[in-house]
Amino acid sequence: MSYKILALDMDGTTFKELDDIVIENMEPINKAIKKGIKVVFVTGRPVHTKLNKLDLFDFSNVGAIFxxxxxxxxxxxxxxxxxxxxxxxxxxxxxxxxxxxxxxxFKEIELWAYTVDDKLSYINMPIKESKILKNETYFFDYKPVVFSSNMPILDCHKILVMNASTKFVNELRNLGLEVSWTEGSMQGEVTKKGINKKYALEFLSKKFSVERTEILAMGDGANDLPMFEYAGLSIAPVNAHQEIKSKATIVSEYTNLEGAVAKAINKYILGE
Known part of the structure; x- marks a missing residue:
């Protein structure tokens, strides 16, 4: 099968968890781009953060999408x-x-909301009082603002829920929001209803006139499940959550740190 779109998750797949890229993946990704494959990072991350290291890839072509x-x-x-x-x-x-x-x-739950302003995020408690929120600060050079119902409020691309519980997740869903979360996970991701990685692939499929059977997707977490439902071929690294491995077409024998992405690109995209 010839694949025209390569959809890659970042954290835990192409990248180390909340960290830099797995170096082995760089050359195969750039080879795929040079070959004319639409390589798209489909991720929970924001666009504008230094940790994405987008300068390592030749995203200068028309149709380079994040x-x-x-x-x-x-x-x-x-x-x-x-x-x-x-x-x-x-x-x-x-x-x-x-x-x-x-x-x-819900007193231990921590929220981080990414607003439509690239330099503004809301949090529900000061960073110094939080247990997990500080991990998200590594992505940015700005300080998040403690949320108040009295402040002017902006629309938000995504809300991170940390120390999540089933009860709280259900409350969010009752508000009509999309929640990507797996039972027992400490973190969930909240978006507008119907907006998820499947939506992203549908958008890309229409934009580039590509059949879903011509899309190869790789991911490791709960937010990748909708993407796996849509893609023609879905591959999970062996370190992926069990639920997503059960939905993957193929489970790699390699972890993300062992270059599962590089090895899949070499085999299914580059034919090496």
Whole structure:
């Protein structure tokens, strides 16, 4: 099968978890780009963060796309412009933060909301009082703002939920929001209803006139499940969550750190 779109998750797949790229993956990715394959990072990450290391790849061609926030923001890397955006409306953002007051059980939950302003994020408590929020600060040079219902509120591309629980996730879903979360996971990702990595692949499929059977996707986490449902070939590294391995067409024998992405590109894209 000839694949025309290569959709790659970042953390835990192409990259180390919340860290730099797995070096072995760089050359195969650039070879695939040079071959004319549309290589697209479909990720929960934002576009504008130094940790993405996008300068390592030859994304100078027309049609170089980055699908951020699980598909909520689709960005043209060559022309440096948004081509599609589906943020959570500010009223729903307010309701999500207000949920924290609903139960004593939610007092340990931490929220980080990425607004439509690249330099503004909301958090529900000061970083110094949090247990997990500080990990997200490594992506940025700016300080997030502690959320208040009295401040002017912006739409948000995505809300990260840390120390998540089934009850809180269900409350978010009752608000009509999309929640990517696996039972027992400490972190979930919240987007506008219907906006997920499957949406991103559908968008790319239409934009480039590519059949879904011509899409190869790789990922390791709960937010990759919708993408795996759509792609013609889905590959999970062996370090992936068990649920996503059960949905993958192929489970690699290699972890992300062992270059599972590089090895899959060499075999299925480059034919090496």
């Amino acid at each position: 699908a951020a926030f699980n598909g909520a923001l689709i960005y043209d890397l060559k022309n440096k412009q948004v081509v599609d955006a589906n943020p959570i409306d500010k009223e729903s953002v307010l309701k999500a933060f207000e949920l924290l007051k609903k139960s004593e059980e």
